[in-house]
Amino acid sequence: MLSNVTGLICRECGNTVDMIAQNQCDVCFGPMDVNYNYARIKKLVTKKRIRKGPANIWRYKEFLPAQTEKYVDLAPGFTPLQRAERLGEELGIKNLLIKNDTINPTFSCKDRMVCVAMTCAIEQNFEIVACASTGNLAQSLAAYAAKSGLKSYIFVPAGSNEIRLSSTNIYDPILLGVKGDPSQLNKLCSEIMLNSNWGFINVNLRPYYAEGAKTLAYEVAEQLDWKTPDHLVIPMGSGTTMTKIHKGFQEMVDAELLRHARVTFNGVQSTGCSPIVKAFNAKSELIQPEAPSTIAKSLAVGNPADGYYALKIIRGSDGLAVSVTDKDIRAGIKLLARLEGIFAEPAGGAVVAALGKMAALRHFKATDTVVAYITGAGLKTPDIIKDIVPKPRIIEPTVDSLDAAVAAINRAKHVPGAPDKE
Amino acid sequence: MIKRRVMISMLADVMKEPILYRLVRDFDIVPNVRKADVTLNEAWMKMELQAGSEDQINEAVEYLKSVGATVKPLGGDVVEG
Structure with missing residues (x-):
């Protein structure tokens, strides 16, 4: 097929290069993004054509950087956008919807990004892919590498949680624990990239990897019958997901699939790692790096690559950036499970806790989606x-024992309307 | 030559320090600034530090931190959750 992609372009100075593995501009050191021929996309894309596509991220293939249709495909995406009436009532948000990305192939939104990056890695003839991650990214990379047959190296800090690592190791990557602090691991990965032809999925392949997150915008727009929501509440680690959801909504407008992209972007971090929120509160443009200390490992990015851009999007849309404590996060996880039947990792608990904070600040109008x-x-x-x-x-295996236990549970919970048995 | 890409940022009180001059004179660093923004309240520079050895760059970074500047690798953390 003729490609919709023209190459990479620097987000800061507009310098362009071919479709290569490069995440920083050689001129100004700004981040590189995939550049598209939007005039061509606009001619190709229609709502009808999208509806006929597969029930995964590739239904939006015109907006993604894959040059061929040989996708490394575990069919991520097109996850439910579900009305959360019970949680909304509890938090005082009338029209609350949850984009439930827990049901992706490796149970996180990273599948969208890795699927795109892995497809591009093969197109660019990489034979080895790698990442440094303790969680979602590692699991996703290992799974897609297994599907593609590429060799994968995953670096984790030595001493990382073994239970979590086992759900990466099951896909049989080469998993290496690296001694020292995270900055030494960062440095090791940089040195490997300089001296090898490995595709680091979230570093030199980052322009392609990040594009996968745009599908979080396309799907919400389509699932709302091509309408723009009023507010988005997005967890922030590197800030990339927010910047790409923003880009996704803008592209939908450019392709005349949406009337406008006037949506308020709200970001959430853990108090134990909140460099973006701190800059927001300080009314500063400078993101001061910090050493993470939080249970929300997927948000624990002390030096966020796209922090500056996420901050700009939040401010530009009159959004809020809030942080929540680990205690709030645990309570958020429980609340979401109890009221909506969704069992989320800590990042999800953080979002629920932040929704409560924002609602208490009367940030949402009654008519807002x-x-x-x-x-x-x-x-x-x-x-x-x-x-x-x-x-x-x-x-005991007796009805009397069951009745006594149920009565005790009801007393403890004060369940309204429950039979008052002793 | 060893090269390292960094972002250096600082608040108003640190801006009075002639850091580029000190990097060149005291640490034999070749600073190559690619983008910068300086306001009354804060400033940042994206730059490449070049030197003969890794130790020289480390010492220069320690100096920058000692005067109150923030130094972070460009491109953000490689390690993701």
């Missing part, structure tokens, strides 16, 4: 909740 992104499943982090979830009551 609020979309909250829940980006990863709780089964990935069972250690986080084991201490806050009650253990099962043990009963």
Whole structure:
């Protein structure tokens, strides 16, 4: 097929290069983005054509950088956008919707990004792919590498949680624990890239990897019957997801699929790692790096690559950036599970806690449609909740024992309308 | 030559320090500024530091931190959750 992609372009100075693995501009050191022929896309794309596409991210293939249709495909995306009436009532948000990305192939939104990056890695003849990650990215990379047959190296800090690593190791990557602090791991990865032809999925392949996150915007627009929501609430680690959702909405307008992209972007971080929120509160443009200390590992990015741009989008749309404590995050996880039947990882708990904070500040109008992104499943982090979830009551195998246990549970919970048995 | 791309940022009180001059004179660094913004309240520079050894660059970074500047690798953290 004729490509819709023209190459890479620097987000800062507009310098252009071919479709190569390069994440920084050689001229001004700005981030490189994929550049498209939007006039061509506009002619090609229609709502009808999108509807006829597969029920995954490739239904928006015209907006993605793959040059061929030989996708490394585990069919990520096209996840439900579900009305959250019970949670909305609890938090005081009338029109609350949840974009439930817990049900992707490896149970997080990273699948969207890795799927695109891995497809581009093969197109660019990489034989080895790699990343440094302790969680969602590692699992996703390992799975897509397994599907593609590429060799994958995954670097983790030595001493990382073994339970979490096992859900990466099952895909049989080469998993290496690296001694020292995270900055030394960063440095090692930079040195490997200089001296090898590896595709680091979130570094030199970052322009392609990041594009996958745009599908989080396309899907919400389509699932709202091609309408723009009023508010988005997005968890922030590197800030990339927010910048790409923003780009996605803008592209929908450019392709005349949406009338406007006037949406308020709200960002969420953990108090234990909140460089973007701190800059927002300080009314500063400078993101001061910090050493993360939070249970929300998927948000624990102390030096966020796209922090500056995420901040700009939040401010430009009159949004809020809020941080929540680990305690709030645990409570958020429980609330989402109890009221909506969705078991989220800590990033999801953070979003729920932040929704409560924003609602308390009367940030949402009664008529506003609020979309909250829940980006990863709780089964990935069972250690986080084991201490806050009650253990099962043990009963005798008799009806009397059951009745006594139920009565005790009802007394403890004050369940309205429950039979008052003793 | 060893090269490292960094972003250096600082608040108003640190801006009085002649950091580029000190990098060249005291640490034998070749600073190559590619983009910068200086306001009354804060300033940042995206630059490449070039030197003969890794240690020289490390010492220069320590100096920058000691005067109150923030130094971070360009491109953000490689490690993601």
